[in-house]
Amino acid sequence: MAASDILKPESLAKVLSEHGVRPTSQRETVYQSLLNKRTHPTADEVFARVRETAPTISLATVYNCLDVLVQNKLVRAVNFERAPTQYCANLAPHAHFHDEAGRTLDIEMPTEVIDQLRDLLPDDFDVKHIEVNFHGRAPQND
Amino acid sequence: MAASDILKPESLAKVLSEHGVRPTSQRETVYQSLLNKRTHPTADEVFARVRETAPTISLATVYNCLDVLVQNKLVRAVNFERAPTQYCANLAPHAHFHDEAGRTLDIEMPTEVIDQLRDLLPDDFDVKHIEVNFHGRAPQND
DNA sequence: GAACAGAATTGGAATAATTCCAATTCGCAA
DNA sequence: TTGCGAATTGGAATTATTCCAATTCTGTTC
Structure with missing residues (x-):
């Protein structure tokens, strides 16, 4: 789906x-x-x-x-x-951008970036979920 | 310091x-x-x-x-x-690992990884802060 | 070093988000 | 269709955090 x-x-x-x-x-x-x-x-x-x-x-x-x-x-x-x-019903791997105005945007996150984050941890860590949040100012016309 | x-x-x-x-x-x-x-x-x-x-x-x-x-x-x-x-008083750039037992661990995060995350966003986004949280199970003797 | 002004602290009340609970209702299997 | 465990409901309770008005502190100016 x-x-x-x-x-x-x-x-x-x-x-x-x-x-x-x-x-x-x-x-x-x-x-x-x-x-x-x-x-x-x-x-x-x-x-x-x-x-x-x-x-x-x-x-x-x-x-x-x-x-x-x-x-x-x-x-x-x-x-x-x-x-x-x-x-959020978006199940594709993605990060979130949190606007100062309160908007939340989905940010696509390719598998290789996720893998790189996973690699920050030793192998014997069992990772269930990785969460990436950006905070800042997004352009108005988006 | x-x-x-x-x-x-x-x-x-x-x-x-x-x-x-x-x-x-x-x-x-x-x-x-x-x-x-x-x-x-x-x-x-x-x-x-x-x-x-x-x-x-x-x-x-x-x-x-x-x-x-x-x-x-x-x-x-x-x-x-x-x-x-x-x-958390650790000011070095780092992510957090959140244990199922409730422990929170600091995870070092090299600049190049942070830069790569930043690059997921279009240039006209002004990023104030990037937050990376891992959830899962950490080995006991840590 | 006293007096003043603004900032910080205090304790308690208020709020916001979420969870709990006991009573009712529902959905599925026999 | 009956029964049982699961789900729903409304309201109360809890938790984390913020607000507020009164007091106390800090640093500055004379």
Whole structure:
């Protein structure tokens, strides 16, 4: 599946099951909301989005769903200093650029760069995840 | 000054002034506590440490001092997912490895690796800071 | 060295993000 | 279809951090 695909309901459920996530309507809605609009929303923002289609969903459930999606590697959690966690449905290896205006941008990261970072560590380190965050000022028209 | 130096009181005050930080006893104590013991304490842990020598210091002041030190680049703030901010007096460019047991280790990062990361971005991006975090399992005897 | 002004500190209250909990509801397998 | 474990819900609780108003300190000027 290409990262930018918007899934039909039935394939959405299928993707969830295939990743070991029991497909519930809440999980589908939360996941779909991340796929539809590729910004980097916080849990609160996801909550606001999904309320439109699922008005009875609770914030606790949004947190639960996001956790499950992250744990099953369908979604990435991104953390910047003193900011609430943001969520990202882009699964291709990438870094994040964090704008002073608050924007978050995906930055492609080729495999060889990732490998080089991995090589900074001794072999007996077992690396689960590498996180690269840039902070600064991005040009306006981007 | 080498990163591992433990400063005499008078040079400590001098380092602070030179960095534009008005040297107060609280700031000195907080900074010294980070220099003395090179773990990656949270604000609470720093609070606990400095209370031993400065029993009347308040948690708010510890936060203030840490902020001032970070803003004046004498200390780095490190953030991991869903964990309180940790503080680090190692100013050499380095990444962090975050153990599943909760340990945080400094990982040296050569300039050329940093440059390569910088090159992932278009030239018109103004990069203030690059953060590299590893997550995983580190060998026990380290 | 006293007086002043601005900066820093303090303790407690307030906020923001996230987690916890107990009760209900749901989804799947027998 | 019934039952069981998993998921959801709403609200309360927790945690980390910030805010605020009152006090104290620091450095400067006379």
